[in-house]
Amino acid sequence: MDCCDCEIKDQSVCCALDPDELDALERIGRSQGYPAKSTIFEQGREAGFVYNLTAGALRLSKLLPDGRRQVVGFAMPGDFLGLDFEPNHSYTADALTPAKLCQFSRVGFSDMLDDKPRLLRRLMAMASHELALAQEQMVVLGRRTAEEKIAAFLVGMRKRYARIHGPSVHVPLPMTRLDIGDYLGLTVETVSRMMTRMAREKTIVIVPDGVRLLDVPRLERLAEV
Amino acid sequence: MDCCDCEIKDQSVCCALDPDELDALERIGRSQGYPAKSTIFEQGREAGFVYNLTAGALRLSKLLPDGRRQVVGFAMPGDFLGLDFEPNHSYTADALTPAKLCQFSRVGFSDMLDDKPRLLRRLMAMASHELALAQEQMVVLGRRTAEEKIAAFLVGMRKRYARIHGPSVHVPLPMTRLDIGDYLGLTVETVSRMMTRMAREKTIVIVPDGVRLLDVPRLERLAEV
DNA sequence: CGATACTTTGACCGCCCTCAAGCATCGTGG
DNA sequence: CCACGATGCTTGAGGGCGGTCAAAGTATCG
Numbered sequence: 001m002d003c004c005d006c007e008i009k010d011q012s013v014c015c016a017l018d019p020d021e022l023d024a025l026e027r028i029g030r031s032q033g034y035p036a037k038s039t040i041f042e043q044g045r046e047a048g049f050v051y052n053l054t055a056g057a058l059r060l061s062k063l064l065p066d067g068r069r070q071v072v073g074f075a076m077p078g079d080f081l082g083l084d085f086e087p088n089h090s091y092t093a094d095a096l097t098p099a100k101l102c103q104f105s106r107v108g109f110s111d112m113l114d115d116k117p118r119l120l121r122r123l124m125a126m127a128s129h130e131l132a133l134a135q136e137q138m139v140v141l142g143r144r145t146a147e148e149k150i151a152a153f154l155v156g157m158r159k160r161y162a163r164i165h166g167p168s169v170h171v172p173l174p175m176t177r178l179d180i181g182d183y184l185g186l187t188v189e190t191v192s193r194m195m196t197r198m199a200r201e202k203t204i205v206i207v208p209d210g211v212r213l214l215d216v217p218r219l220e221r222l223a224e225v
Numbered sequence: 226m227d228c229c230d231c232e233i234k235d236q237s238v239c240c241a242l243d244p245d246e247l248d249a250l251e252r253i254g255r256s257q258g259y260p261a262k263s264t265i266f267e268q269g270r271e272a273g274f275v276y277n278l279t280a281g282a283l284r285l286s287k288l289l290p291d292g293r294r295q296v297v298g299f300a301m302p303g304d305f306l307g308l309d310f311e312p313n314h315s316y317t318a319d320a321l322t323p324a325k326l327c328q329f330s331r332v333g334f335s336d337m338l339d340d341k342p343r344l345l346r347r348l349m350a351m352a353s354h355e356l357a358l359a360q361e362q363m364v365v366l367g368r369r370t371a372e373e374k375i376a377a378f379l380v381g382m383r384k385r386y387a388r389i390h391g392p393s394v395h396v397p398l399p400m401t402r403l404d405i406g407d408y409l410g411l412t413v414e415t416v417s418r419m420m421t422r423m424a425r426e427k428t429i430v431i432v433p434d435g436v437r438l439l440d441v442p443r444l445e446r447l448a449e450v
Numbered sequence: 451c452g453a454t455a456c457t458t459t460g461a462c463c464g465c466c467c468t469c470a471a472g473c474a475t476c477g478t479g480g
Numbered sequence: 481c482c483a484c485g486a487t488g489c490t491t492g493a494g495g496g497c498g499g500t501c502a503a504a505g506t507a508t509c510g
Contacts, residue, residue, distance in 0.1 A: 072360040085349075127308075137363060185367030190465090
């Protein structure tokens with residue numbers, strides 16, 4: 001694990017740290033790979049670690065006792081897991097693709113926060129941003145139609161990939177239709193129907209690993225604030 | 226404005242501060258009253274201040290261009306507004322009852338955060354908690370039926386009042402049915418119908434300023450995680 | 451008291467869910 | 481290399497929950 005050589009250190013919490021502080025961080029953490037479909041941690045379990053995702057994509061989901069599921073987010077490289085400093089995980093994190101995470105013991109990381117106010121500021125900024133995204137997602141879940149939900153999802157995913165790989169109309173979708181449905185409060189069938197319809201109307205093209213956006217303005221109009 | 230005498234200083238950000246630090250806070254802020262139905266700040270406007278609610282209740286809502294509305298939360302005494310450090314407000318805050326808020330210039334408050342790490346830690350904890358609540362609300366919006374939504378709302382409101390006034394089966398509802406609907410992703414009519422039904426089934430009693438919960442276990446079962 | 455805003459109730463409808471079946475795509479082992 | 485089972489995706493038919501529209505009832509406040 002070499003934080004100074006990390007590809008996405010400028011996108012993650014680490015960007016708040018000097019080289020020598022990165023060294024300190026390196027000492028309390030370790031990088032670990034996870035295969036696709038593996039679980040990083042489970043809802044309800046004790047939260048002994050916090051994580052920084054450096055490669056791959058994760059699904060963050062909450063399960064109701066009767067099996068209904070709500071996906072509360074998808075994590076991408078640079079995202080930090082464990083912003084909620086509660087003793088138990090409030091959701092499950094699963095790898096959608098092979099993933100790499102830096103993991104830090106909660107207490108060690110928390111001690112470090114006391115020493116490095118810039119790190120805390122950075123984490124606070126990330127939490128604020130997450131909160132804003134969560135509130136935006138509330139609008140999507142509460143007040144948008146199925147078509148608008150899909151549009152908002154695709155535009156949102158495009159924006160997130162743009163931060164990492166630069167803007168492109170090609171949007172990879174590592175999650176299944178079921179995952180998308182559970183994220184948007186829809187069923188698989190509705191997600192599939194809507195995407196097929198958008199493809200028929202030449203708004204998007206469905207490709208093996210995701211979609212290609214043909215009519216971005218139309219999608220943005222459907223998703224607009 | 227006398228922070229040391231503040232009734233809810235133990236519930237709000239301020240609890241992270243020593244008496245002399247409270248003095249410093251007092252110098253950069255001022256307390257202000259707002260009448261019911263007045264607007265504290267509006268979605269999209271420049272965010273020049275952050276606020277600490279000390280009395281009353283607020284509605285925090287996002288408006289879509291076509292008039293659809295999503296209430297992203299209700300603020301109660303002790304809640305902090307402006308955790309999202311973005312330059313513009315992402316939602317509108319309206320007073321549901323006469324309200325009192327301490328207001329601080331964003332830059333002044335931000336400078337203070339750099340000096341007082343304990344204040345920042347406290348704010349971070351509040352942001353984390355807000356994020357957890359927002360994710361819980363996603364489950365409600367995305368995966369629960371109308372009846373479950375109402376139950377979750379009532380149980381949640383009861384819990385919040387308990388933090389301030391102690392536990393009670395009497396739950397005041399300062400917001401309208403329309404507000405509740407916009408919070409839960411329902412229409413006024415559905416909210417009204419569900420509450421009338423719950424009253425008919427003797428699960429609740431509707432009183433002038435809110436509800437009285439008769440069958441808390443049943444409501445908690447409906448709302449359970 | 452009259453205007454206004456909020457709540458309730460009823461009738462009807464449509465969006466999305468449910469259930470069911472068929473198709474496509476993989477990874478695996480014989 | 482192909483058979484196959486598993487997983488995921490698509491499509492169709494039908495139904496129900498919650499939305500829409502309309503109107504009457506009820507606080508609230510000048």
